[in-house]
Amino acid sequence: MPYNLPNLLTWLRILAIPLFVGIFYFPHSWLSPVNQNLIATLIFAGAAVTDWLDGYLARVLNQASAFGAFLDPVADKLMVSAALIVLVYLGRLDAPIALIIIGREITVSALREWMAQIGQSKSVAVSFLGKIKTTSQMIAIPLLLYHENVGENFNTQEIGTWLIYIAAVLTLWSMFYYLKAAMPQVLKNETNKGS
Numbered sequence: 001m002p003y004n005l006p007n008l009l010t011w012l013r014i015l016a017i018p019l020f021v022g023i024f025y026f027p028h029s030w031l032s033p034v035n036q037n038l039i040a041t042l043i044f045a046g047a048a049v050t051d052w053l054d055g056y057l058a059r060v061l062n063q064a065s066a067f068g069a070f071l072d073p074v075a076d077k078l079m080v081s082a083a084l085i086v087l088v089y090l091g092r093l094d095a096p097i098a099l100i101i102i103g104r105e106i107t108v109s110a111l112r113e114w115m116a117q118i119g120q121s122k123s124v125a126v127s128f129l130g131k132i133k134t135t136s137q138m139i140a141i142p143l144l145l146y147h148e149n150v151g152e153n154f155n156t157q158e159i160g161t162w163l164i165y166i167a168a169v170l171t172l173w174s175m176f177y178y179l180k181a182a183m184p185q186v187l188k189n190e191t192n193k194g195s
Contacts, residue, residue, distance in 0.1 A: 007063075013047045014079075016079075017079060020044065020047075021086055024040065037146050048142075051072070080137065081105070084098040101137065111179065129174045133174050140164035142160075143159055
């Protein structure tokens with residue numbers, strides 16, 4: 001396991017998850033609901049920044065590693081899943097939306113793992129559609145976590161809800177895109193086994 005700065009940032013992202021979830025279990029005499037929302041939003045935003053930063057540093061410092069390439073998406077999925085579960089717990093997100101997003105992440109991760117094993121990982125490389133989905137999701141989650149209005153006209157809950165619904169639609173769309181891209185290899189592999 002390579003010990004370098006990019007991997008350290010990824011580990012910090014994973015270690016931040018218990019704190020991120022625990023914030024909402026602190027008594028209100030310790031932290032008001034407004035402050036809970038703010039701190040959780042800042043932790044999630046910080047995790048999103050380190051997600052970009054660890055990849056950037058791995059390239060610039062020439063510290064990319066197979067372990068880092070494995071750990072980085074795991075950290076992302078754990079943080080997003082934790083955030084979605086917290087939002088369902090807080091009543092700010094419908095459970096089916098969280099299930100769609102988390103279920104898709106598990107399905108696509110398993111698909112990528114299988115495709116990598118048969119040497120066809122390029123068939124399910126990250127698409128532009130997947131990047132739009134991730135962007136929508138990563139804007140929606142902090143808005144839903146913050147929950148407070150900004151000014152008179154910016155309702156973070158309403159805007160965050162619209163964005164997470166858009167992310168859910170894109171989530172399904174991108175999943176079917178990846179499954180369609182992988183299907184020829186799946187069929188070819190099954191044909192080879194049968195012959």
